Amino acid sequence: MRFQSNSLERRSGFNAKYSRAACGGTLTGQNGLIESVGFPELYYPDNLLCEWFLHGPENHYLTITFEALDIQNSLECANDYLIIQENGATGDLLGRYCGATIPDPVDTASNLAYIKFVTDESINAPGFRLRFAASAEECGGELSGTVGTFSSPNYPNPFLHKLKCEWRIIVPFGHRITLTINDMNFGSSQNCSLNYLAVHNGFGENTPRLSKLCGMVTSGTQVKSSGNKITVVMVTSQDDSEASFRITYTSDEDAVCGGLLLSSENGNLTSPGYDGTSNYIDNLNCEWIIQNPQPSITTIYLSLEDFHLEQHINCQNDYIEIRQGDSNGDLLYRLCGHRTRLEPLLIAASQIWVQFLSNSENTDKGFIMHYSSF
Numbered sequence: 521m522r523f524q525s526n527s528l529e530r531r532s533g534f535n536a537k538y539s540r541a542a543c544g545g546t547l548t549g550q551n552g553l554i555e556s557v558g559f560p561e562l563y564y565p566d567n568l569l570c571e572w573f574l575h576g577p578e579n580h581y582l583t584i585t586f587e588a589l590d591i592q593n594s595l596e597c598a599n600d601y602l603i604i605q606e607n608g609a610t611g612d613l614l615g616r617y618c619g620a621t622i623p624d625p626v627d628t629a630s631n632l633a634y635i636k637f638v639t640d641e642s643i644n645a646p647g648f649r650l651r652f653a654a655s656a657e658e659c660g661g662e663l664s665g666t667v668g669t670f671s672s673p674n675y676p677n678p679f680l681h682k683l684k685c686e687w688r689i690i691v692p693f694g695h696r697i698t699l700t701i702n703d704m705n706f707g708s709s710q711n712c713s714l715n716y717l718a719v720h721n722g723f724g725e726n727t728p729r730l731s732k733l734c735g736m737v738t739s740g741t742q743v744k745s746s747g748n749k750i751t752v753v754m755v756t757s758q759d760d761s762e763a764s765f766r767i768t769y770t771s772d773e774d775a776v777c778g779g780l781l782l783s784s785e786n787g788n789l790t791s792p793g794y795d796g797t798s799n800y801i802d803n804l805n806c807e808w809i810i811q812n813p814q815p816s817i818t819t820i821y822l823s824l825e826d827f828h829l830e831q832h833i834n835c836q837n838d839y840i841e842i843r844q845g846d847s848n849g850d851l852l853y854r855l856c857g858h859r860t861r862l863e864p865l866l867i868a869a870s871q872i873w874v875q876f877l878s879n880s881e882n883t884d885k886g887f888i889m890h891y892s893s894f
C-alpha cells in the first residue's frame with residue numbers, strides 16, 4: 521500500500537484500521553492443532569474465511585483427526601463448512617464437513633494439506649478442533665537369508681498412500697530365488713499402470729523385468745530369478761490406492777546361470793541352454809565371478825569360442841559386461857552382436873565379474889567362452 525500526494529489540492533487525509541486475520545495461517549512441523557476462533561468457550565463469528573496450510577516433513581503423509589466438531593448444519597454444508605484438501609489449495613477435496621457428527625480421521629497423500637473454514641452471515645455454533653500428525657511409511661530393504669518373507673507396510677491392513685518401495689534379495693551364488701505370492705490385493709486391475717509390483721531379475725530396476733503384478737493376484741503365483749538376486753518394487757500412485765501383499769521367497773533351486781568359478785580349474789561359461797543352434801531366452805540376468813585362488817597369478821584368460829548375441833549399436837539390448845573385481849568394478853568390456861574373429865581376452869586381474877543380460881525381445885544362439893589362468 522502506498523500513499524502519494526501531488527503539488528495540487530490538499531484534503532484532510534485518511535485513517536484506516538488494520539488487524540491480523542483472526543484465523544488461518546501456515547503450520548509447519550510433525551504435528552499441530554487447529555481450532556475455530558474462540559473455541560470452545562465462544563461461538564465462531566459470521567462471515568469468516570479462514571485458510572490453514574499444513575506442511576509436514578518431506579516424504580511423510582498427514583493424518584488429520586477431528587477432536588471436536590459443531591458447525592451450523594445445512595444441506596450439503598452450504599452455509600457454514602470446513603473443507604480439507606490434500607497437496608495444498610489446488611489439491612483433491614478429501615471432505616466437506618458441517619453439523620456435529622465427528623468424522624473419521626483422514627490421511628493425505630503427501631506432506632501438504634489445506635483446510636478452509638467458511639461461515640455465512642447468520643447462525644453460528646461452537647466450531648471445531650483438529651489435530652494433524654505426520655507419519656513416514658517404512659518399507660523396502662535388503663534381505664539376505666536363504667528363505668524369508670516380506671510384506672507391504674501395515675500388512676494385513678491395506679496400504680493407502682503414494683509410495684515407492686524396493687526390496688532387494690540376495691542368496692548364495694549358484695541358487696535361484698523363487699518368490700511366492702501368498703496374498704496380494706492392489707484393488708482394481710484397471711489401475712495397473714498406477715499401482716503394481718514389478719519383479720526384476722537382478723538388483724535394481726535396470727535389470728530385466730520378469731513380471732508386473734497388479735489387481736488381485738492368485739495366491740501361490742510364483743516368479744523366479746535366473747540367478748541369486750531379485751528385486752521387488754512396489755509402486756502406489758494414488759492416495760486412495762488399496763495395496764497389500766505378502767511374499768515368501770526360497771532359494772533351494774539351482775540357478776539357471778551365474779555362480780562363483782575358479783580360474784585355476786579352467787572351464788566353459790555359456791549362455792543358459794547353449795547348444796550351438798537354439799536361442800537363449802528373454803529377460804535373463806546371469807552374473808559370474810571368476811576368481812583366481814592363487815594371488816601370485818594375476819591374469820585371467822577368456823576366449824570366446826562362439827558368440828552370437830542380439831545386435832545393437834551400443835549393446836543396450838543383450839550384452840555381456842566384464843568388470844574388474846565385482847559388479848561395482850571398472851568396466852573392461854561390453855560385448856554384443858556377432859563375433860567371428862574370436863580374439864582372446866587377457867585380463868590383468870585376480871578376480872573379474874561377468875554379466876550376461878538379455879532384454880524382453882529378440883534373442884540369438886548365445887555364447888560359449890573358455891576361462892583359465894596361467
Ligand SMILES: [Ca+2]
Nearest residue numbers: 600640642643
Ligand atoms: Ca452460519
Ligand SMILES: [Ca+2]
Nearest residue numbers: 838879881882
Ligand atoms: Ca534381446
